[in-house]
Amino acid sequence: xxxxxxxxxxxxxxxxxxxxxxxxxxxxxxxxxxxxxxxxxxxxxxxxxxxxxxxxxxxxxxxxxxxxxxxxxxxxxxxxxxxxxxxxxxxxxxxxxxxxxxxxxxxxxxxxxxxxxxxxxxxxxxxxxxxxxxxxxxxxxxxxxxxxxxxxxxxxxxxxxxxxxxxxxxxxxxxxxxxxxxxxxxxxxxxxxxxxxxxxxxxxxxxxxxxxxxxxxxxxxxxxxxxxxxxxxxxxxxxxxxxxxxxxxxxxxxxxxxxxxxxxxxxxxxxxxxxxxxxxxxxxxxxxxxxxxxxxx
Numbered sequence: 001x002x003x004x005x006x007x008x009x010x011x012x013x014x015x016x017x018x019x020x021x022x023x024x025x026x027x028x029x030x031x032x033x034x035x036x037x038x039x040x041x042x043x044x045x046x047x048x049x050x051x052x053x054x055x056x057x058x059x060x061x062x063x064x065x066x067x068x069x070x071x072x073x074x075x076x077x078x079x080x081x082x083x084x085x086x087x088x089x090x091x092x093x094x095x096x097x098x099x100x101x102x103x104x105x106x107x108x109x110x111x112x113x114x115x116x117x118x119x120x121x122x123x124x125x126x127x128x129x130x131x132x133x134x135x136x137x138x139x140x141x142x143x144x145x146x147x148x149x150x151x152x153x154x155x156x157x158x159x160x161x162x163x164x165x166x167x168x169x170x171x172x173x174x175x176x177x178x179x180x181x182x183x184x185x186x187x188x189x190x191x192x193x194x195x196x197x198x199x200x201x202x203x204x205x206x207x208x209x210x211x212x213x214x215x216x217x218x219x220x221x222x223x224x225x226x227x228x229x230x231x232x233x234x235x236x237x238x239x240x241x242x243x244x245x246x247x248x249x250x251x252x253x254x255x256x257x258x259x260x261x262x263x264x265x266x267x268x269x270x271x272x273x274x275x276x277x278x279x280x281x282x283x284x285x286x287x288x289x290x291x292x293x294x295x296x297x
Contacts, residue, residue: 002026002027002028002029003022003027003028003029003065003066003163004028004029004030004065005028005029005030005031005032005063005064005065005066006019006022006027006028006030006031006032006064006065006066006067006068007031007032007034007060007061007064007066007067007068008031008032008033008034008050008067008068008070009034009035009057009060009061009067009068009069009070009071009079009083010034010035010069010070010071011033011034011035011040011041011043011044011049011050011053011070011131012040012070012129012130012131012134013125013128013129013130013131013133013134013138014070014096014122014124014125014138015033015044015049015068015070015096015134016044016047016049016131016134017049017124017134017135017136017138017139018068018070018096018139018167019031019033019044019048019049019050019134020047020048020049020134020135020136021136021137021138021139021167021168022167023048023049023136024136025166025167027163027166027167028066030051030052031049031050031051032050032051032052032053032054032060032064033045033049033050033052033053033054033060034053034054034055034056034057034060034061035053035055036055037055038053038055040131041053041054041055043131043132044131044134047131047132047134049131049134057083057086058086061083061086061087061088061091062086062088063088064087064088064091065088065090065091065092066091066092066093066094066163067087067091067092067093067094068094068095068096068120069083069093069094069095069096069097070095070096072097072231072232072235073097073098073099073102073103073235073236073239074235074238074239076095076097076103076106077102077103077106078106080103080106080107080110080111080117081106081109081110084110084111084112084115085112087112087115089114089115090114090115090116091115091116092116092117092118092156092159092160093107093111093115093116093117093118094117094118094119094120094160095119095120096120096121096122097119097121098121098123098125098183098187098188098236099180099183099236099239099240100119100121100145100147100176100179100180100183101176101177101179101180102239103119103176104117104119104147104149104176105176107119108149108151116152116153116155116156117152117156118146118147118148118152118153118156118157118160119145119146119147119148119176120144120145120146120147120160120164121144121145121147121179121183122139122142122143122144122145122164122169123142123143123144123145123183123187124138124139124142124144124169125228128227129229129232137168139164139167139168139169140167140168140169141168141169141170142168142169142170143169143170143171143172144164144169144170144171144172145172145173145174145179145183146160146161146164146171146172146173146174147173147174147175147176147179148173148175149175149176157173161173180240180243181243181246181247183240183243184240184243184244184246184247185247185250188236188237188240188243188244188247189244189247189248189251190225191225191226191228191233192237192244192248193251194222194223194224194225194226195223195225195226197219197222197223197226198223198226201215201219201223257271258271
């Protein structure tokens, strides 16, 4: 798997890490960083996440065989109609947005003939953001969703599957609506729950330094996600509001059930055991990395 030229729009954590991964694995002959902020682009170039950088999308995309759009979700959907004519004929275009339905619908409407878009969502983020936190192994061992539609080019889908597998991702192919429902359950609601646990701890009236001193690793593990990028999570909640609300209702029902059992003096062990057994089952079902040739099968 090798691309002569790769353009990455948005050289933050995800875009910068992809650039580093492509370079480390010799998957691209030339990497072009594209964005709005020249200082950030220069930091990405100095970090060797790209070979050159430009604030001109037309220049950055003109010769790219692969274009990866790493900007916020709402900006992605709005940019696609403007960017479409800038991509060269035959180019593969993808994104890293954590919601998919609106993005792929915008791409299906706006991509000119010969420009091949496939939605991607590498679940490899961090509570940290920015090129300064980029690393070449960010994608290793983590899932990456590909979300084709009936209009998706099969060769482009296969090529992207091989690319994401080559940088270490476990590739999963599903439709955009199913992706958004699953992402709400395994990513978006856990982030909100993490934030709620921080607020719960702070609401009991103890001094912050006392809480920080007594909190064990379980608290720190459960609340790590609450440190995430606020603007990004605001957009995610807006873009995937229906699926998130549905999964939040499910979480509220489960917590209400636990509260009722505890207040009634019931046996909470059965409630806990079911969750423990389901988690152990998930541990057993986790698959090793798919080899690149099987990535999109």
